[in-house]
Amino acid sequence: MKGKNSYNVPDGYFASLEDRLGEIPRQEAGSWQRVRPYLALAAAFAAVVTIGTAILRLTASPATDDWAEDFAIAQLQPATAPDALFDSSLAESLAPTVTYDDIAQYLIETGVTIEELEDYETDY
Amino acid sequence: MTDSQITDLLKSGHAEEAFREMVAAYSEPLYWHVRRLTNSHEDTDDLLQEIFVKAWGALSSFRGDSQIKTWLWRIATNETLNFLRRQRLRAALSFKSLDAYEEQRIDEDPWFNGDDAERRLMKALSRLPDKQRLVFSLRYFDEMPYEEMSRVLGTSVGALKASYHIAAEKLRLDISDD
Numbered sequence: 001m002k003g004k005n006s007y008n009v010p011d012g013y014f015a016s017l018e019d020r021l022g023e024i025p026r027q028e029a030g031s032w033q034r035v036r037p038y039l040a041l042a043a044a045f046a047a048v049v050t051i052g053t054a055i056l057r058l059t060a061s062p063a064t065d066d067w068a069e070d071f072a073i074a075q076l077q078p079a080t081a082p083d084a085l086f087d088s089s090l091a092e093s094l095a096p097t098v099t100y101d102d103i104a105q106y107l108i109e110t111g112v113t114i115e116e117l118e119d120y121e122t123d124y
Numbered sequence: 125m126t127d128s129q130i131t132d133l134l135k136s137g138h139a140e141e142a143f144r145e146m147v148a149a150y151s152e153p154l155y156w157h158v159r160r161l162t163n164s165h166e167d168t169d170d171l172l173q174e175i176f177v178k179a180w181g182a183l184s185s186f187r188g189d190s191q192i193k194t195w196l197w198r199i200a201t202n203e204t205l206n207f208l209r210r211q212r213l214r215a216a217l218s219f220k221s222l223d224a225y226e227e228q229r230i231d232e233d234p235w236f237n238g239d240d241a242e243r244r245l246m247k248a249l250s251r252l253p254d255k256q257r258l259v260f261s262l263r264y265f266d267e268m269p270y271e272e273m274s275r276v277l278g279t280s281v282g283a284l285k286a287s288y289h290i291a292a293e294k295l296r297l298d299i300s301d302d
Contacts, residue, residue, distance in 0.1 A: 006237065006238030006246065007156075007159055007235050007237065007238075008236075009165065010165075017151050017155070017169070018148060020173070021147045021151055021172065021173070021176045022144050022147050024143070024173075024176055024180050025139070025180055028180055028181070
């Protein structure tokens with residue numbers, strides 16, 4: 001006994017099998033098309049999260065040890081000496097050091113015109 | 125169309141056409157090969173779908189260093205062995221011995237039209253370890269040369285010949301015990 005003698009198949013089975021299997025390339029292309037938008041969304045989301053995290057890390061101002069130490073010491077000062085809670089050197093270090101040259105440079109770079117400045121002066 | 129013509133079609137960028145030629149040439153022979161291992165027309169039909177889906181997915185990486193038939197039979201072998209493993213698990217979950225489970229499938233197969241001797245042979249075949257079953261089926265039913273079988277299964281010709289003779293001896297003893 002050899003070959004396929006021990007089995008029957010439904011009538012027309014092999015013809016329909018060939019047709020069904022022949023559809024696989026089209027079916028597989030369709031399923032890929034359905035999944036692709038979701039993959040693109042997921043990739044975009046991952047990119048936003050990665051870039052956003054990188055930007056946040058790069059722009060975060062580093063904490064100074066001095067500030068932490070000053071704060072810790074300030075916490076130890078008695079409440080009856082409130083002035084001692086505030087370190088004048090700390091206040092000075094935090095004060096803006098922007099000069100008029102800095103302001104002028106900023107205005108030039110952002111494209112603010114003389115007319116707009118005049119309007120600002122009269123309005124405010 | 126021959127294997128080399130299908131390979132040429134593939135290399136010239138006509139993947140879909142090559143795939144359809146592969147289906148036309150091999151869907152029926154592959155059906156019979158898988159059928160003798162699954163003992164079920166419906167499972168064979170499902171498996172063939174999986175095999176050809178895998179083949180389509182892997183077609184872009186087919187380099188033509190083997191024959192199309194060898195490459196396809198290799199995919200079919202892996203899928204069929206996975207199926208047989210799932211069978212074993214299914215039998216264990218239904219608290220049946222695998223032998224009893226397989227015998228029941230053969231007895232209840234509405235498409236089996238063999239005589240009693242053939243039924244006993246298929247039952248004895250189902251009791252062999254998966255690899256021996258595969259080797260015996262490829263050699264005895266499909267008459268595949270050992271050299272080709274070696275390329276399909278990745279096993280030496282000597283090991284395959286030994287496996288076949290052990291399988292044949294086990295079948296002979298099993299059937300004569302019935």
